[in-house]
Amino acid sequence: xxxxxxxxxxxxxxxxxxxxxxxxWPLIISSSFSTIQITVDRAFAAQLGTDAASATTTAAMFxxxxxxxxxxxxxxxxxxxxxxxxxxxxxxxxxxxxxxIYFSAFLGIAILSLIPFRAHIFAMTGHTEQVxxxxxxxxxxxxxxxxxxxxxxxxxxxxxxxGNSRTVIWINVAGTIVNGLLDYAWVLGGWGFTQLxxxxxxxxxxxxxxxxxxxxxxxxxxxxxxxxxxxxVGWHFCSKTFLRLMRFGLPSGVQWFLDMxxxxxxxxxxxxxxxxxxxxxxxxxTINNFAFIPMFGLSQAVSILVGQRLGENRPQIAExxxxxxxxxxxxxxxxxxxxxxxxxxxxxxxxxxxNHPENWAAVFAKLKVLFYFIGAFAIFDxxxxxxxxxxxxxxxxLYVTLVSxxxxWPVMVLPTxxxxxxxxxxxxxxxxxSLYVALQGLFYFRRFHGGKWKAMRVIEPEVxx
Numbered sequence: 001x002x003x004x005x006x007x008x009x010x011x012x013x014x015x016x017x018x019x020x021x022x023x024x025w026p027l028i029i030s031s032s033f034s035t036i037q038i039t040v041d042r043a044f045a046a047q048l049g050t051d052a053a054s055a056t057t058t059a060a061m062f063x064x065x066x067x068x069x070x071x072x073x074x075x076x077x078x079x080x081x082x083x084x085x086x087x088x089x090x091x092x093x094x095x096x097x098x099x100x101i102y103f104s105a106f107l108g109i110a111i112l113s114l115i116p117f118r119a120h121i122f123a124m125t126g127h128t129e130q131v132x133x134x135x136x137x138x139x140x141x142x143x144x145x146x147x148x149x150x151x152x153x154x155x156x157x158x159x160x161x162x163g164n165s166r167t168v169i170w171i172n173v174a175g176t177i178v179n180g181l182l183d184y185a186w187v188l189g190g191w192g193f194t195q196l197x198x199x200x201x202x203x204x205x206x207x208x209x210x211x212x213x214x215x216x217x218x219x220x221x222x223x224x225x226x227x228x229x230x231x232x233v234g235w236h237f238c239s240k241t242f243l244r245l246m247r248f249g250l251p252s253g254v255q256w257f258l259d260m261x262x263x264x265x266x267x268x269x270x271x272x273x274x275x276x277x278x279x280x281x282x283x284x285x286t287i288n289n290f291a292f293i294p295m296f297g298l299s300q301a302v303s304i305l306v307g308q309r310l311g312e313n314r315p316q317i318a319e320x321x322x323x324x325x326x327x328x329x330x331x332x333x334x335x336x337x338x339x340x341x342x343x344x345x346x347x348x349x350x351x352x353x354x355n356h357p358e359n360w361a362a363v364f365a366k367l368k369v370l371f372y373f374i375g376a377f378a379i380f381d382x383x384x385x386x387x388x389x390x391x392x393x394x395x396x397x398l399y400v401t402l403v404s405x406x407x408x409w410p411v412m413v414l415p416t417x418x419x420x421x422x423x424x425x426x427x428x429x430x431x432x433x434s435l436y437v438a439l440q441g442l443f444y445f446r447r448f449h450g451g452k453w454k455a456m457r458v459i460e461p462e463v464x465x
Contacts, residue, residue, distance in 0.1 A: 015320030026165035028297030033172040041201035044187040055134035057282035069257035076249030081161025086311020094234030100154040108147030141202025148213035155216030175212035251397035262408035280366035299389035306393030315454035337375035383441030394453035412436035
């Protein structure tokens, strides 16, 4: 697997689209799997009713809000691996991977402390008692996936940072298959299992995460990797290396945390317009993620290529890769939003509530309007994904965080709160969301165009004796 991926990239022209896609397509597929798992969870939960489907979306959002900080921080190991690889310093890769493992083990266990507070968390949403109970059930089960998901993040970061992105597919595809099979068994009571409902979807995702984590660790600790990258020699905890990972990784995680907090708050606020509005917003968010989150794989490829080229001290090649990636992403997103406009019924079909057609008609009418909002900010979403990915690959994570801190709540969340208080309606709320996405994309583009990132590095200067 590694050899094939390496040959593809080596034979491609540096900075060209072929090099980009050779690295990116496995990451695009792999990044889809977590979204596919959540989407499959929701699809099975939808068979239980609209409330169950809405509860899985909201609970997943509330889980990923704190967890994305940890997940992104552990995943930032890939930038270190990429820059060390580009700089020709493989002996430094093992120690940084181990610091990611220590971080994952401690925080993966610590996230279980959220379980006793889940009722209080979802009481703040203002949703009906029935929906709140379903949200608590799903959230409680998801908390147990923290540890394996973080370990999977580190192992995938190791392989993707090396440019061996195809191995990442096998790590994630196994978990996705397990998740789908267990959803059928535990959510609906298939094959004679006890029907666990929404909670069963959470437990299926947790079990799938353990499958991916164990496969990833087994592949990473094979002999050829242990020897080349000092994975056994560098297992000691090193405070200096750990703090360096935190210095660059934590701001990256904080940025995702701020975004997820803002979007979770936004989604919760839309529920106060009414149940149909909540269902339409959560469904639009789910469908959009299913279609667009694969582009996070392209963004991850951009980060890796930028890291490797900066490690090689060739920033001009990195810039070429980023611009090509933006073109690819923009074309893809424009195609997707065209599907939303032309075939809205087809896009929403997997989530249709056949048991309550009158409720579904009200939800779908609002959903079609929200598809137009998504189309309006699609190109700015492309800017956000590609140019923020480039900045992270260079180590400019503090700026990325400051943009989210400055825009998310003032531009999107607080105006949406005013829309709720004054009963302006759902369309005003989504107008504020669109404005936020547009401004975010423009800020990242301006920072990238300024070129300061070309002089940045996350790895320490090499000391030559």
